[in-house]
Amino acid sequence: QVQLVESGGGLVQAGGSLKLSCAASGGFFSITTMGWYRQLPGKQRELVAHISSGGITNYADSLKGRFTISRDNAKNTVYLQMNSLKPEDTAVYYCNYHSIHGINYWGQGTQVTVSS
Numbered sequence: 001q002v003q004l005v006e007s008g009g010g011l012v013q014a015g016g017s018l019k020l021s022c023a024a025s026g027g028f029f030s031i032t033t034m035g036w037y038r039q040l041p042g043k044q045r046e047l048v049a050h051i052s053s054g055g056i057t058n059y060a061d062s063l064k065g066r067f068t069i070s071r072d073n074a075k076n077t078v079y080l081q082m083n084s085l086k087p088e089d090t091a092v093y094y095c096n097y098h099s100i101h102g103i104n105y106w107g108q109g110t111q112v113t114v115s116s
Contacts, residue, residue: 002027009110022095034078038091
């Protein structure tokens with residue numbers, strides 16, 4: 001069973017930075033596409049970014065240039081560096097593990113709050 005544990009969320013002022021981490025266990029991390037999604041208050045969950053097993057990245061258009069996804073296969077961990085944060089980035093951020101069989105696993109989510 002795949003388990004994902006996110007960390008690094010919190011409260012930050014607008015213009016600040018946060019780095020989220022997601023540690024995976026129980027799966028085949030190095031061959032799996034990993035991603036970050038977020039759910040804004042009252043909205044549906046949306047893609048932030050994902051990174052393939054080979055390190056190819058894809059971002060939501062609105063977040064390009066501010067957010068960076070990366071992975072460390074030796075640590076079974078995926079990261080999301082968030083810079084120049086805005087109040088509209090306030091959301092619960094979820095880590096996603098997309099298995100080779102097409103099954104999605106989710107972390108419990110970590111709250112990011114950006115104050116103006």
